[in-house]
Amino acid sequence: MDFNFCLKVLDAEQIRQADQFTIKNEPIHSIDLMERASEEFARWFTALFDKNMPVVIFCGTGNNGGDGLVICRLLNDAGYTVSLFCVGDPDSGSRDFKINYDIIQNYDIPQTVIDKSNFPTLGKDTVIIDAIFGSGISRPITGLIADLINHLNAEPCEYRVAVDIASGLGCNHRFEGGAIMNASHTVSFQVPKLSLFLPQNENQSGELIIKSIGLVEEYIQSLSSNYYFSTPAFVRSFVKHRSKFSHKGRAGKNLLVAGSHGKLGAAILAGKACLRSGAGLLTIHTPGCGQNVLQNSVPEAMIVVDEHDKLISNMESISAFDVIGIGPGIGTDKLTASAVNQILDQFDKPMVIDADALNILSENNNWVEKIPQGSVLTPHPGEFKRLVGDWSDDYDRLNRQIEFCTKHKVVVLLKGANTSISNPEGIVVFNSTGNPGMATAGSGDVLTGIITALLGQGYSGFEAALLGAHLHGLAGDLFVRKNAEESLIASDLLEYLPRAMRKVVHQHKVIKPEKRRRH
Numbered sequence: 001m002d003f004n005f006c007l008k009v010l011d012a013e014q015i016r017q018a019d020q021f022t023i024k025n026e027p028i029h030s031i032d033l034m035e036r037a038s039e040e041f042a043r044w045f046t047a048l049f050d051k052n053m054p055v056v057i058f059c060g061t062g063n064n065g066g067d068g069l070v071i072c073r074l075l076n077d078a079g080y081t082v083s084l085f086c087v088g089d090p091d092s093g094s095r096d097f098k099i100n101y102d103i104i105q106n107y108d109i110p111q112t113v114i115d116k117s118n119f120p121t122l123g124k125d126t127v128i129i130d131a132i133f134g135s136g137i138s139r140p141i142t143g144l145i146a147d148l149i150n151h152l153n154a155e156p157c158e159y160r161v162a163v164d165i166a167s168g169l170g171c172n173h174r175f176e177g178g179a180i181m182n183a184s185h186t187v188s189f190q191v192p193k194l195s196l197f198l199p200q201n202e203n204q205s206g207e208l209i210i211k212s213i214g215l216v217e218e219y220i221q222s223l224s225s226n227y228y229f230s231t232p233a234f235v236r237s238f239v240k241h242r243s244k245f246s247h248k249g250r251a252g253k254n255l256l257v258a259g260s261h262g263k264l265g266a267a268i269l270a271g272k273a274c275l276r277s278g279a280g281l282l283t284i285h286t287p288g289c290g291q292n293v294l295q296n297s298v299p300e301a302m303i304v305v306d307e308h309d310k311l312i313s314n315m316e317s318i319s320a321f322d323v324i325g326i327g328p329g330i331g332t333d334k335l336t337a338s339a340v341n342q343i344l345d346q347f348d349k350p351m352v353i354d355a356d357a358l359n360i361l362s363e364n365n366n367w368v369e370k371i372p373q374g375s376v377l378t379p380h381p382g383e384f385k386r387l388v389g390d391w392s393d394d395y396d397r398l399n400r401q402i403e404f405c406t407k408h409k410v411v412v413l414l415k416g417a418n419t420s421i422s423n424p425e426g427i428v429v430f431n432s433t434g435n436p437g438m439a440t441a442g443s444g445d446v447l448t449g450i451i452t453a454l455l456g457q458g459y460s461g462f463e464a465a466l467l468g469a470h471l472h473g474l475a476g477d478l479f480v481r482k483n484a485e486e487s488l489i490a491s492d493l494l495e496y497l498p499r500a501m502r503k504v505v506h507q508h509k510v511i512k513p514e515k516r517r518r519h
């Protein structure tokens with residue numbers, strides 16, 4: 001698996017090193033790199049915001065502030081009405097800040113050096129650009145600047161656009177106890193920052209836009225990181241193609257253990273997703289009450305009917321299957337727990353464990369040891385909390401995810417916006433597809449079906465989780481291109497899954513040499 005196709009998440013010191021390496025070896029003057037970064041920002045900004053939106057730019061006196069000065073000048077040239085607010089003493093600014101500060105004195109742009117008496121009152125339409133602090137933040141923001149940020153957060157402005165990262169939010173941890181700008185958008189330069197992926201920072205990161213500024217890729221690749229942001233090129237780099245002589249027996253004998261009285265929809269969704277993701281053969285083990293429903297709604301699947309009418313209570317022989325997906329809609333009855341235990345005792349190939357099967361594991365902690373290596377666990381945060389206990393914050397949650405994977409030699413796919421997928425080596429990849437419309441009943445059941453099918457087709461647990469999350473999110477994104485995300489239901493993911501699969505698997509019309517970093 002070639003992680004160089006991903007975007008590597010770096011910490012502040014590594015980002016500084018990548019800047020310096022590029023400056024020295026491209027070579028490029030640091031002032032020109034600042035210009036380039038700001039041009040990228042301005043290009044994105046002018047494509048999104050109408051010129052009638054007034055723009056106020058808040059600049060610190062470091063290099064993030066330097067970016068802000070250049071952006072101010074570029075947006076002025078592009079026809080926006082801009083006002084500049086300097087936060088700190090311009091005379092004590094960084095070298096590149098000062099050069100740009102001198103340049104902007106020649107422009108007819110209103111400028112204010114902020115003190116406690118002149119915080120501006122802003123209208124709803126005014127766009128705030130936050131260039132106070134970027135990756136150089138080293139302590140919580142307090143005092144006058146904190147008062148300013150709190151004031152700006154309370155103003156009615158709908159849009160606060162952070163340059164690189166919101167002021168006060170550290171790249172790899174949050175500076176608690178200080179002020180942090182609430183960003184509606186973050187335009188981050190080339191390298192994604194860990195904090196931007198974590199739900200607790202939602203109000204401070206907003207929508208994430210990553211713009212390449214030409215930092216030397218080979219150098220970034222040489223830096224070590226356990227965190228990556230997935231790209232279409234990355235998943236395409238390990239996707240498998242069916243061979244001409246493939247037959248259904250070679251595309252995986254899948255077993256889904258799903259459904260209970262009132263929750264048979266979960267079995268239907270997972271089953272259809274499994275078939276739409278390339279499963280050769282699918283059997284669904286379900287309670288008696290599910291027999292007719294499943295035969296009618298998923299005619300392609302074989303149905304094994306449990307001896308119990310309302311829930312799953314006892315597993316037949318399962319050794320002939322290549323892969324098992326357990327959990328969607330099964331409930332947590334004692335009898336069902338014993339069926340899950342039977343599976344764990346009998347099956348030694350990687351499996352997918354989801355939903356109530358995870359809840360059953362939480363109640364029987366020592367069963368975790370029986371999970372076959374390379375299996376994929378797909379908890380949402382509530383299920384994960386039941387499994388590993390409470391965490392102090394999302395950074396801690398991520399550490400617990402890594403610990404769980406390394407200890408039990410499994411893959412954990414922790415669901416949500418920017419789903420995090422981690423493997424036993426402690427690598428974490430954040431998924432880059434999906435949208436809030438996917439927070440809807442049954443969407444997780446679809447994901448279980450997809451990953452089960454991929455495991456059955458010979459993908460490793462990590463690959464199946466990465467590709468599955470990508471396809472699942474992409475199906476949601478393709479739906480949203482034509483419809484409102486509020487209207488998305490899990491069945492829509494099934495409808496758009498074939499298109500997502502086509503985009504990923506059959507993308508290349510002309511065979512070309514492999515080109516890195518095409519996202």
Ligand SMILES: NC(=O)C1=CN([C@@H]2O[C@H](COP(=O)(O)OP(=O)(O)OC[C@H]3O[C@@H](n4cnc5c(N)ncnc54)[C@H](O)[C@@H]3O)[C@@H](O)[C@H]2O)[C@@H](O)CC1
Nearest residue numbers: 019030034062063064133134135136137138139140141164
């Ligand atoms: N040549 C380069 O290195 C490039 C840098 N770029 C920009 O430069 C930014 C990083 O710039 P800097 O390293 O100058 O750092 P910042 O501009 O983020 O911060 C400036 C300085 O503020 C001080 N500071 C930190 N925390 C503080 C706090 N809580 N209260 C008061 N002061 C505090 C620190 O001394 C820090 O170095 C990036 O985020 C990016 O926007 C881009 O222009 C691309 C090129």
Ligand SMILES: Nc1ncnc2c1ncn2[C@@H]1O[C@H](COP(=O)(O)OP(=O)(O)O)[C@@H](O)[C@H]1O
Nearest residue numbers: 415416417434435436438439441442443444445
């Ligand atoms: N805000 C969001 N952005 C992107 N994807 C999301 C968001 N919220 C949820 N999802 C995705 O939707 C799915 C929801 O799964 P889950 O919580 O198990 O739902 P259910 O149990 O109803 O099926 C997961 O794949 C998750 O990553």
Ligand SMILES: [K+]
Nearest residue numbers: 130133163165
């Ligand atoms: K900023």
